[in-house]
Amino acid sequence: MELNLILKRRNFTALIFILFVSFGCKKSNMTEVVSAKNPGSVSGSFAPSNAATLVSLDTVNGGVKYSVIPDPDGNFNFNSVLPGKYKLRITPTRLYFAPSPSDVNVSSDMNTSVPLVNLTYNSSAQTGSAIFSLDGGTPYIINNNWISLTYSASIFNLKGSTPNVPSYYYLDIKLNNVNTSGLNNIPGNGSFISLFYYTSPGNNAGYWSSNNGGFGSVTITSFDPIARSATGNFAGRLVPQGATIGTKIIDGSFTNVIY
Numbered sequence: 001m002e003l004n005l006i007l008k009r010r011n012f013t014a015l016i017f018i019l020f021v022s023f024g025c026k027k028s029n030m031t032e033v034v035s036a037k038n039p040g041s042v043s044g045s046f047a048p049s050n051a052a053t054l055v056s057l058d059t060v061n062g063g064v065k066y067s068v069i070p071d072p073d074g075n076f077n078f079n080s081v082l083p084g085k086y087k088l089r090i091t092p093t094r095l096y097f098a099p100s101p102s103d104v105n106v107s108s109d110m111n112t113s114v115p116l117v118n119l120t121y122n123s124s125a126q127t128g129s130a131i132f133s134l135d136g137g138t139p140y141i142i143n144n145n146w147i148s149l150t151y152s153a154s155i156f157n158l159k160g161s162t163p164n165v166p167s168y169y170y171l172d173i174k175l176n177n178v179n180t181s182g183l184n185n186i187p188g189n190g191s192f193i194s195l196f197y198y199t200s201p202g203n204n205a206g207y208w209s210s211n212n213g214g215f216g217s218v219t220i221t222s223f224d225p226i227a228r229s230a231t232g233n234f235a236g237r238l239v240p241q242g243a244t245i246g247t248k249i250i251d252g253s254f255t256n257v258i259y
Contacts (some may be wrong), residue, residue: 040106042078044114046090046099049074050152050259051119054091057081057104072153081106090117093228094125095148095258121148125258128229130160132171132252134195139252140169149230149259154178156220156230158254166200171252173218173234181223186216186236193218193236195248208238208248216250229258 046052055076056067065086070076087101096119106112123145130142140162147160156178161170176189186193193216197206210216216236223230233253240246 037082038108039080039082040108041111042081042086042088042104042106042114043076043111044088044117045073045075046070046117046119047074048096048119048150048152050093050150051096051121052090052092056089056091057086058089058101060085060087062087074152083108088114090119092119093259095122096120097122123148128255128257130158130171130252130254130257132234132250135249136251142171147254147257149257151178151228151230151259158230158257164198164200167205168198170196170198172196175218178220178223181220181232184218184220186210186218187214191218193234193238193250195238195250206244207241208244209241210236210238212239212241214239214247227258229256231255231257 042057046055049070049072051074052070054067055070057065057078059065066078066081068076068078083106086104086106088104089101090099092098099117099119102114102117104112104114126144126147128147128149129144130147131139132142133139142160142162146163147158149159150157154177156173156175158173159171162168172194173192175184175191178184184191187210192210193214194207194209194211196204199205208214214237216234216238218232218234220230220232222232231254235251236249238248238250
């Protein structure tokens with residue numbers, strides 16, 4: 001009888017010990033699981049700042065996990081990202097090549113800073129063109145292979161050059177505070193129309209601008225933020241800069257230039 005009682009007491013004591021150890025282990029594991037799931041964050045940027053429309057963190061096997069729209073300066077931030085391994089993918093506009101996905105490791109309660117991602121311009125995707133005349137003479141044509149438009153943070157910058165055969169003109173039109181179509185008078189808000197003349201093998205033989213006494217205007221007749229294209233016309237009196245002499249009366253237009 002006494003022996004049975006002793007055995008029962010020992011068994012009860014052992015059971016209590018097992019439950020205590022088991023509960024303690026589970027509590028410890030729960031703490032580790034919760035700690036391991038504390039989110040982290042990812043931040044970075046790309047250039048040019050208007051080259052992409054979406055940035056995503058995909059799972060290693062290719063599924064989209066998180067996505068953000070970058071700001072006008074090309075910066076992106078992911079908050080509340082579960083720890084783990086991801087592939088950073090950048091979705092470019094049609095004027096840029098998609099960069100290769102990069103590996104990103106996210107840790108709990110830490111920010112992972114991604115190095116600057118540079119996107120390569122795809123000139124063959126540009127469909128726009130521009131044309132301008134100087135002092136009422138024969139028009140110069142800038143075709144799609146020689147023209148580019150960047151638009152970011154309300155800055156509209158159209159650039160292009162005539163074919164190099166062997167000398168050429170380089171046109172640069174910059175407008176600030178542009179958010180829609182309409183008339184933009186120059187000078188104003190740091191906007192300008194500039195024209196450079198180069199001779200082979202790339203010597204600057206002339207520079208005229210609306211700055212420092214010149215004037216002009218740019219009218220954007222169509223500005224489509226969905227198709228990311230613009231059409232318009234420009235005119236102005238460009239005065240010589242530096243050692244260049246003589247003025248240039250410029251008149252021209254641009255059609256369906258993609259940005």
